[in-house]
Amino acid sequence: MPAAAPAHVTARDATFQNEVRAMIPRDSRLEMCVQCGTCGGSCPSAADMDHTPRMVFAMVRAGLRDEVLRSNTPWMCVSCYFCAVRCPQEIHIPDVMYGLKAMATREGLVPDSVAPDFSKTFVNNIHRYGRSFEVGLIARHYLRHYLTRLPGMAPMGIGMLAKGRMGLRPPKTIKGRDDLRKILVRAAELEAEA
Amino acid sequence: MTRFLYYPGCSMDASARAYADSLEAIGGPLGLELDEIEDWNCCGATEYQGISPTRAYALVSRNLALAEKQKNGSRTVVAPCSACYLNLAKTEHYLREDKGLAAKINTALEAGGLHYTPGSIEVRHLLDVVFFDIGIETIHGLVTRPLGGLKVAPYLGCLVTRPDYDHRWRSNEHPREFDRLLRTLGAEVVDFPLRTDCCGGHMTQISPATGFELIRRLIHAADQAGAEMLVTLCPMCQMNIDAYQAEMNRYFKTSYHMPILFFTQLIGLAFGFPPEKLGIGTEIVSARQALAKIGIAVPVTEAQEPVGAGAAGPPRRPRAKRTGLPMPAMPGEDGEAPR
Numbered sequence: 407m408p409a410a411a412p413a414h415v416t417a418r419d420a421t422f423q424n425e426v427r428a429m430i431p432r433d434s435r436l437e438m439c440v441q442c443g444t445c446g447g448s449c450p451s452a453a454d455m456d457h458t459p460r461m462v463f464a465m466v467r468a469g470l471r472d473e474v475l476r477s478n479t480p481w482m483c484v485s486c487y488f489c490a491v492r493c494p495q496e497i498h499i500p501d502v503m504y505g506l507k508a509m510a511t512r513e514g515l516v517p518d519s520v521a522p523d524f525s526k527t528f529v530n531n532i533h534r535y536g537r538s539f540e541v542g543l544i545a546r547h548y549l550r551h552y553l554t555r556l557p558g559m560a561p562m563g564i565g566m567l568a569k570g571r572m573g574l575r576p577p578k579t580i581k582g583r584d585d586l587r588k589i590l591v592r593a594a595e596l597e598a599e600a
Numbered sequence: 601m602t603r604f605l606y607y608p609g610c611s612m613d614a615s616a617r618a619y620a621d622s623l624e625a626i627g628g629p630l631g632l633e634l635d636e637i638e639d640w641n642c643c644g645a646t647e648y649q650g651i652s653p654t655r656a657y658a659l660v661s662r663n664l665a666l667a668e669k670q671k672n673g674s675r676t677v678v679a680p681c682s683a684c685y686l687n688l689a690k691t692e693h694y695l696r697e698d699k700g701l702a703a704k705i706n707t708a709l710e711a712g713g714l715h716y717t718p719g720s721i722e723v724r725h726l727l728d729v730v731f732f733d734i735g736i737e738t739i740h741g742l743v744t745r746p747l748g749g750l751k752v753a754p755y756l757g758c759l760v761t762r763p764d765y766d767h768r769w770r771s772n773e774h775p776r777e778f779d780r781l782l783r784t785l786g787a788e789v790v791d792f793p794l795r796t797d798c799c800g801g802h803m804t805q806i807s808p809a810t811g812f813e814l815i816r817r818l819i820h821a822a823d824q825a826g827a828e829m830l831v832t833l834c835p836m837c838q839m840n841i842d843a844y845q846a847e848m849n850r851y852f853k854t855s856y857h858m859p860i861l862f863f864t865q866l867i868g869l870a871f872g873f874p875p876e877k878l879g880i881g882t883e884i885v886s887a888r889q890a891l892a893k894i895g896i897a898v899p900v901t902e903a904q905e906p907v908g909a910g911a912a913g914p915p916r917r918p919r920a921k922r923t924g925l926p927m928p929a930m931p932g933e934d935g936e937a938p939r
Contacts, residue, residue, distance in 0.1 A: 431701045450798045454810045485646045486798035487762035491772040507650030521806040528647040536641040538610035562843050569882040571615045581639045585712030592711035593658035596704050
C-alpha cells in the first residue's frame with residue numbers, strides 16, 4: 407500500500423497522488439519529485455506534450471485529476487527511459503506515464519482517439535492470436551486515422567510485402583491462447599480489486 | 601556451444617525477418633544454440649502497459665513461466681528485440697523486487713495452470729550475449745572478410761542500455777561496447793553521439809510529426825558524421841528508420857538515403873556469408889551502394905526491384921506531376937539518382 411502523503415499535501419491532493427501511485431507496481435517514488443525539470447529536458451517528445459513530465463507531477467500533487475488524465479503527456483511518452491536514468495530522485499517516470507495512461511483508459515478520459523486506439527488495437531490482436539499482427543494492426547489503424555497518409559505509404563507497404571517482411575495472413579494462434587486469456591482475465595480482476 | 605533459451609518476439613517472423621535469417625546464419629560459427637521458448641506469446645510492446653499494468657505483467661510472466669518450465673541447462677533467456685528484452689527483464693526484475701506483485705501475478709498465472717518463481721530466469725539481449733559471452737576475440741578470429749572501413753553509425757536505441765537493471769553496460773547513454781564489436785568486423789565507426797537516442801517507437805503511428813522529427817535527427821546526425829549506414833540491434837528501430845525514411849523525407853523535403861542494417865547482418869558479411877543469406881536486400885532503403893564500395897555485391901532479385909528507388913521512394917505517376925497541386929520538387933524525382 408502507498409505510504410501516507412507528506413504533511414504539506416492536503417487530503418484532497420493526496421487522494422489523487424495515492425491513486426496514481428497505486429496504479430504503479432513497485433514504489434514509483436512519485437511523491438519525491440523536486441521539480442527540477444531534468445525529465446522534460448531529457449524528453450525527446452516534450453515539445454509535443456501538453457505539459458512536461460515535471461508539470462504533470464506537480465499537477466498530480468495539486469490534485470488536478472481531470473487535467474492530468476485528459477492531458478496528452480503520457481500518450482506522447484516514447485518509453486526511452488532517458489528521464490528514468492537521469493532523475494536525481496530516481497522516480498520511475500515511464501511507469502508513472504503507463505499508470506496515467508491506464509487510468510485515463512479506464513475512465514474514458516483520453517485526449518484524442520489515435521494513441522489509445524492504437525494501444526487497444528494492438529492489445530486486441532494479442533487477445534485474438536497471442537501474438538502481434540503487424541499488417542492487421544497497421545491496416546486498421548491507417549484506415550481509421552490516417553486515410554490521407556495511405557497513398558504516400560503505399561510504396562513502402564508494397565515493398566514490405568514484396569520483400570517478405572509483411573504477411574497478409576495473421577500469425578498462427580498460439581496453442582495456449584485460451585489459457586492466456588484466463589490469465590489476463592484473472593489479472594484484470596486482481597487489478598480492479600486493488 | 602553456448603546454449604540459451606530464446607524468445608524471438610513477433611517481428612522476427614515478419615518485418616525483421618532479415619534479423620532472424622542473419623542470426624540463424626551466424627549462430628553456427630558463433631556456437632550459439634538457441635532453444636525457442638515453446639508457445640511464447642507477445643510481450644505487449646509498449647502498448648499493453650498503457651491499458652492495464654497488471655495484465656501487462658501477467659502477459660509477460662506467462663513467457664517467464666514457460667521458460668522456467670523448459671529450462672534446458674541454461675536459465676538465460678535471450679531476446680533479439682529491445683522492446684521484448686526490456687519487457688521480459690523489467691517484469692523479472694519487478695517480480696523479484698516486489699513480493700506483492702509476484703503474488704498477484706502468480707495468482708493470475710494459476711488461472712492458466714502456470715507458476716513463475718521470481719529469480720529463476722535471467723533475461724539478456726542478444727548483443728549482450730554476443731559481446732560479453734562469445735566475446736570480440738572469438739568474433740575477430742572468425743572474420744574472413746573484414747568490412748574494409750565501411751563507415752557505420754552504431755545505433756543502439758533506448759532500451760538495451762536503459763534502464764539496465766543488471767548494470768551490464770559501461771554507460772546508460774554512451775556505451776562503447778557496440779562500437780568495439782563493429783570495429784572488430786573491420787568497420788569504421790563514426791562519431792555518432794545519438795547512439796542511444798529514441799527512434800520514435802510507435803510515434804510514427806500515433807503522432808507522425810513527432811516520429812518523423814526523431815527519425816530525422818538520427819539520420820541527419822549519421823549523415824553529418826559521414827556514415828554510410830546505421831547499424832542497429834532492434835526491429836523497431838530498423839523499421840522506423842528504414843520503412844518510414846521516405847515519408848520522413850517527404851515531410852521535411854529532404855533527400856536522405858541512409859540504409860540501416862542489423863548488426864547480425866554485418867557479422868555475417870564479415871564472416872564471409874553471401875548477402876542474400878543474411879536478408880540483405882530486404883531493406884527498403886537499399887544498402888547496395890554502401891556495400892558495393894567495400895566490394896560486396898548484393899544480387900538483385902525481381903521482388904526487390906520495384907522499391908529499390910531509395911530516399912524519394914518509387915517514381916510517381918506522371919499524371920500526378922502534370923495536374924497535381926503545386927508541390928516543391930524533390931531530389932530523386934525525375935528519375936535522377938538520389939544522393
